[in-house]
Amino acid sequence: MADKKMILGMTLNSGYGNISGAWRAPEVDPGNYANIESNIRYAQAAERGGFAFLFTPDFPTVRGDVEFSGIQNIMEPMMALAAISQATSNIGFIATGSTTFQEPFNTARQFKALDAMSHGRAGWNAVTTSDSMVSANYGRPVADRAERYQRANEAIQIVQALWGSWEKDAWIKDQASGRFLDASKLRPVNLQGEHVASRGPLPIPPSEQGQPIIFTSGGPSPHLLELAGRYASGFIAEVWTIEEARAQRQMVRDAAERAGRNPDEIKYIPGLMTTVAPTVRAGLDRRLALSGDVIEARLPHVGALLGLQLDPSRYDQPLTEAQLRAAHASPMDPRSGIVLKVAREGWSPRDILAHGVIDFHPTTVGPAEVHADHLQEWLEAGAADGFWLSPDIYEDGVDAFVDEVVPELRRRGIFPEEYVGSTLRENLGVPAQYGLDPRVAGGTS
Amino acid sequence: MADKKMILGMTLNSGYGNISGAWRAPEVDPGNYANIESNIRYAQAAERGGFAFLFTPDFPTVRGDVEFSGIQNIMEPMMALAAISQATSNIGFIATGSTTFQEPFNTARQFKALDAMSHGRAGWNAVTTSDSMVSANYGRPVADRAERYQRANEAIQIVQALWGSWEKDAWIKDQASGRFLDASKLRPVNLQGEHVASRGPLPIPPSEQGQPIIFTSGGPSPHLLELAGRYASGFIAEVWTIEEARAQRQMVRDAAERAGRNPDEIKYIPGLMTTVAPTVRAGLDRRLALSGDVIEARLPHVGALLGLQLDPSRYDQPLTEAQLRAAHASPMDPRSGIVLKVAREGWSPRDILAHGVIDFHPTTVGPAEVHADHLQEWLEAGAADGFWLSPDIYEDGVDAFVDEVVPELRRRGIFPEEYVGSTLRENLGVPAQYGLDPRVAGGTS
Ligand SMILES: Cc1cc2nc3c(=O)[nH]c(=O)nc-3n(C[C@H](O)[C@H](O)[C@H](O)COP(=O)(O)O)c2cc1C
Ligand SMILES: Cc1cc2nc3c(=O)[nH]c(=O)nc-3n(C[C@H](O)[C@H](O)[C@H](O)COP(=O)(O)O)c2cc1C
Numbered sequence: 001m002a003d004k005k006m007i008l009g010m011t012l013n014s015g016y017g018n019i020s021g022a023w024r025a026p027e028v029d030p031g032n033y034a035n036i037e038s039n040i041r042y043a044q045a046a047e048r049g050g051f052a053f054l055f056t057p058d059f060p061t062v063r064g065d066v067e068f069s070g071i072q073n074i075m076e077p078m079m080a081l082a083a084i085s086q087a088t089s090n091i092g093f094i095a096t097g098s099t100t101f102q103e104p105f106n107t108a109r110q111f112k113a114l115d116a117m118s119h120g121r122a123g124w125n126a127v128t129t130s131d132s133m134v135s136a137n138y139g140r141p142v143a144d145r146a147e148r149y150q151r152a153n154e155a156i157q158i159v160q161a162l163w164g165s166w167e168k169d170a171w172i173k174d175q176a177s178g179r180f181l182d183a184s185k186l187r188p189v190n191l192q193g194e195h196v197a198s199r200g201p202l203p204i205p206p207s208e209q210g211q212p213i214i215f216t217s218g219g220p221s222p223h224l225l226e227l228a229g230r231y232a233s234g235f236i237a238e239v240w241t242i243e244e245a246r247a248q249r250q251m252v253r254d255a256a257e258r259a260g261r262n263p264d265e266i267k268y269i270p271g272l273m274t275t276v277a278p279t280v281r282a283g284l285d286r287r288l289a290l291s292g293d294v295i296e297a298r299l300p301h302v303g304a305l306l307g308l309q310l311d312p313s314r315y316d317q318p319l320t321e322a323q324l325r326a327a328h329a330s331p332m333d334p335r336s337g338i339v340l341k342v343a344r345e346g347w348s349p350r351d352i353l354a355h356g357v358i359d360f361h362p363t364t365v366g367p368a369e370v371h372a373d374h375l376q377e378w379l380e381a382g383a384a385d386g387f388w389l390s391p392d393i394y395e396d397g398v399d400a401f402v403d404e405v406v407p408e409l410r411r412r413g414i415f416p417e418e419y420v421g422s423t424l425r426e427n428l429g430v431p432a433q434y435g436l437d438p439r440v441a442g443g444t445s
Numbered sequence: 446m447a448d449k450k451m452i453l454g455m456t457l458n459s460g461y462g463n464i465s466g467a468w469r470a471p472e473v474d475p476g477n478y479a480n481i482e483s484n485i486r487y488a489q490a491a492e493r494g495g496f497a498f499l500f501t502p503d504f505p506t507v508r509g510d511v512e513f514s515g516i517q518n519i520m521e522p523m524m525a526l527a528a529i530s531q532a533t534s535n536i537g538f539i540a541t542g543s544t545t546f547q548e549p550f551n552t553a554r555q556f557k558a559l560d561a562m563s564h565g566r567a568g569w570n571a572v573t574t575s576d577s578m579v580s581a582n583y584g585r586p587v588a589d590r591a592e593r594y595q596r597a598n599e600a601i602q603i604v605q606a607l608w609g610s611w612e613k614d615a616w617i618k619d620q621a622s623g624r625f626l627d628a629s630k631l632r633p634v635n636l637q638g639e640h641v642a643s644r645g646p647l648p649i650p651p652s653e654q655g656q657p658i659i660f661t662s663g664g665p666s667p668h669l670l671e672l673a674g675r676y677a678s679g680f681i682a683e684v685w686t687i688e689e690a691r692a693q694r695q696m697v698r699d700a701a702e703r704a705g706r707n708p709d710e711i712k713y714i715p716g717l718m719t720t721v722a723p724t725v726r727a728g729l730d731r732r733l734a735l736s737g738d739v740i741e742a743r744l745p746h747v748g749a750l751l752g753l754q755l756d757p758s759r760y761d762q763p764l765t766e767a768q769l770r771a772a773h774a775s776p777m778d779p780r781s782g783i784v785l786k787v788a789r790e791g792w793s794p795r796d797i798l799a800h801g802v803i804d805f806h807p808t809t810v811g812p813a814e815v816h817a818d819h820l821q822e823w824l825e826a827g828a829a830d831g832f833w834l835s836p837d838i839y840e841d842g843v844d845a846f847v848d849e850v851v852p853e854l855r856r857r858g859i860f861p862e863e864y865v866g867s868t869l870r871e872n873l874g875v876p877a878q879y880g881l882d883p884r885v886a887g888g889t890s
Contacts, residue, residue, distance in 0.1 A: 021623075023618070023620070023625060024620045024623060026620070028620075030618035030619075030620050030625075031618060033650075034561040034649070034650055034652075036531070036561075036562045040531075060550065060551075060554060060648070061648065062631060062646055062648045066625060066626055066628060067624065067625060067626060067627070067628045068623055068624065068625060069625065070625045071625070071648065073648065075554075075558045075561060075562075075648070075649055076554050076555055076557075076558035076649075078523070078524060078527075078555070079523060079524070079527040079555055079558040079559055079562060080527075080558070080562075082523075082524040082525075082527035082528050083527050083528060083530065083531045083562060085528070086481070086485075086528045086531060086532070087531070101548060101550075101551070102548070102551065103546060103547070103548075103583055105505065105546075105582045105583055106505075106546070106547065106551075109505060109520075109521050110521055110523070110524055113520045113521035113524040113525070114524055116479040116481075116520060117481045117520075117524060117525075117528060136643075136644035137550045137643050137644055137645065138548055138550055138642075138643065139637065139641060139642025139643055139644070140642075173468070173475035173476060174475075175468070175469045175471070175473075175475050178466075178469060178513055179512065179513065180468060180475075180511060180512060180513060180514065180515045180516070181511055181512060182512070183511060183512045186507060192584065196584060197583075197584025197585075198581075198582050198583065198584055199581035199582055199584070200582065201507055203505070203506065203507045203516065203518065203520070204479070204520055204521075205478075205479055207479075
């Protein structure tokens with residue numbers, strides 16, 4: 001454990017950031033959503049900080065309160081990453097792609113093309129896409145979980161088999177002898193599932209890492225765990241506490257063992273939202289300036305999470321001694337323990353919310369040590385192999401993390417001094433893969 | 446007619462070229478297929494020459510005699526063009542995408558993302574994909590033409606409706622007032638066809654040209670003509686003679702009129718393969734050096750095309766007077782007239798084939814005037830609105846065309862002196878399109 005180093009990834013989305021109102025920050029160009037140039041800049045900043053990968057979540061629809069809060073999703077992950085691949089040289093790409101709403105041959109081809117174009121830096125976050133707004137865009141209802149995961153298993157097997165359909169030395173390209181490739185080393189796939197099928201081979205040679213890797217993400221349903229155990233090299237998680245994360249990491253590792261794999265082959269990667277600032281107070285103010293209205297609307301929740309009746313006229317004052325004594329964290333909501341902890345530090349209800357305590361991820365606010373402490377604690381508790389970070393505002397939040405937190409992590413010896421290599425597999429510590437994976441060779445039917 | 450100017454497009458494929466054996470040319474890196482950098486270089490060369498668009502044909506499979514002749518297809522068109530879009534600023538992109546093997550929502554999204562990323566330079570070559578090797582990669586048999594075109598009509602209507610689903614001024618992005626967009630100006634599509642359906646809207650704003658344009662390509666079946674007449678702004682053709690091209694162009698224009706459109710809204714664009722060289726002899730030698738073996742194997746066809754028995758021992762000598770008198774072009778094969786014309790110029794059977802007379806397109810070989818004469822003759826005969834060019838070898842063939850032929854075309858006043866604008870629609874002379882096309886608004890059912 002002593003010299004275990006963490007993997008860091010960073011989300012990329014709309015070009016603004018991950019707190020509500022990020023698009024309104026004065027340093028942000030509100031046109032960034034349609035300007036790939038902004039995401040290229042953030043990718044380069046993350047690469048400067050030694051991040052192993054960029055992660056693009058993907059919900060292909062117009063979601064949420066876009067009228068005021070802006071858009072959260074990237075325009076289109078594969079096109080964006082193709083562009084970013086040409087402006088970077090070490091950072092990898094974990095792009096979300098749906099097993100339900102994409103043809104496996106197209107998925108295999110685009111990810112392998114990205115892998116070739118980036119010289120071995122591609123990975124696929126394979127998700128079943130259960131959002132009904134998304135499925136309507138494909139003219140279909142949401143299938144039940146069993147059917148979605150049946151198709152997902154078939155799709156991943158086909159995609160991996162297509163990726164492996166050129167043997168390592170199939171591509172001869174010898175100008176002198178005139179032999180371009182050895183067709184006997186291109187293997188058809190011939191997989192026929194219940195939902196999807198493909199013949200192959202895929203017309204793309206192995207990359208510097210052989211082929212892309214598979215990630216998945218979600219809540220730990222038995223279906224998802226089984227899928228992760230079989231195929232995934234990484235598991236993107238959303239958990240609130242160390243206890244939750246340790247338990248979930250163990251479930252994921254157990255699933256890998258049940259599939260006959262070494263549990264160290266699957267990296268468990270929970271999320272963290274970051275606001276880097278000279279002081280905690282300055283960080284809270286940065287968050288309040290943009291998300292103040294959202295926080296205002298949520299103030300009534302603080303009392304509920306602590307089992308208290310709070311007086312709205314005192315939302316800007318710390319809780320009283322009596323309130324703190326009466327407060328208790330609900331065992332049903334993992335976030336309420338964090339609310340209580342922050343309340344005990346003496347923050348007002350408004351500042352408690354500004355700590356991001358009920359946002360989508362755990363949040364760290366303040367100078368480098370605050371972030372480094374959180375990351376180190378989770379790493380050393382066996383709650384994570386790495387983290388996917390969601391900076392509050394990309395425009396300056398990535399540089400701040402890279403310039404302030406990364407050096408602190410390196411001082412503590414828990415983050416690599418430089419890239420291990422130039423492929424995603426090298427930087428994640430996952431072996432290269434050429435040809436068919438033995439787990440896939442059996443076929444889907 | 447006097448000041449009609451031609452549109453030029455250029456194919457992009459594997460990174461080698463369009464003659465057999467191009468991958469073996471000494472100036473070519475045989476690894477180019479997997480190195481997007483080569484296609485970026487060729488795209489930049491074409492842009493320097495004022496080309497309006499790059500055209501990526503697409504057959505997603507391993508086709509042909511790849512063992513020796515190399516690969517003809519680009520690795521993946523959309524990913525490649527996303528990368529190229531960031532390294533160019535005026536040239537447009539006509540990417541082939543299948544109406545049969547892609548989900549309309551994914552097609553709409555990726556093309557519109559390319560359109561946004563390139564600031565208004567995207568177009569979709571919508572084809573039904575009738576190749577059985579391709580359909581096997583999607584686990585399906587080739588559907589009959591009626592079904593393929595039914596789905597194509599539905600898919601194009603859905604894609605165009607999705608492209609138009611943001612009104613021009615929907616995206617407010619006003620940081621001061623906090624309004625990101627006017628959700629009342631995002632319209633669901635709600636199209637339900639027999640094969641495909643979508644709700645929408647698409648989460649991508651209009652580009653500098655509003656939305657991408659539609660092209661199509663193929664032989665002029667009634668189904669394809671009807672589709673082209675309804676939706677296409679460009680028709681990519683493969684024809685051998687001026688007569689064929691004039692007749693086909695008229696068919697395409699008539700189809701547009703039947704659909705209630707101005708026939709000038711659809712550009713008819715036949716192909717040409719080019720070998721630019723100081724002399725015709727030098728050009729033939731360049732072609733023989735790489736395609737000599739293919740030409741050797743085809744020599745027996747020359748006699749058949751002329752209705753003659755040719756003596757293999759005289760393949761390197763011009764035809765005799767008696768042979769030329771006896772020779773006649775078959776009315777069944779448009780290429781035989783070209784064979785006869787070249788034979789009468791005094792070339793040997795081997796050199797006749799080196800002229801590319803039975804390749805996929807008409808071919809021009811030699812100095813600038815040869816190419817300019819062909820292009821001018823077709824343009825002025827009403828056989829073309831523009832041309833898609835297939836250079837013999839990309840590595841030096843694009844620069845040669847740009848440096849030698851383009852200035853000659855400009856001297857003759859038949860090619861624009863510079864880009865009309867920075868969007869594809871401007872450079873093709875097609876009006877911008879925002880919101881729903883009235884032809885689409887009716888729905889598919
Ligand atoms: C951290 C995290 C990231 C996710 N990213 C995506 C995503 O980008 N796209 C998506 O469709 N679903 C995403 N999901 C949703 C899951 O893939 C899955 O649909 C959800 O957990 C329900 O899955 P189930 O049917 O297994 O319960 C994500 C979930 C989590 C926890
Ligand atoms: C110049 C030209 C380019 C074409 N490009 C493609 C292509 O890139 N991909 C494809 O699947 N078909 C392509 N086609 C084939 C046509 O789209 C079509 O499948 C073929 O003409 C048969 O269509 P039909 O069913 O209308 O007869 C091309 C055809 C021509 C003439």
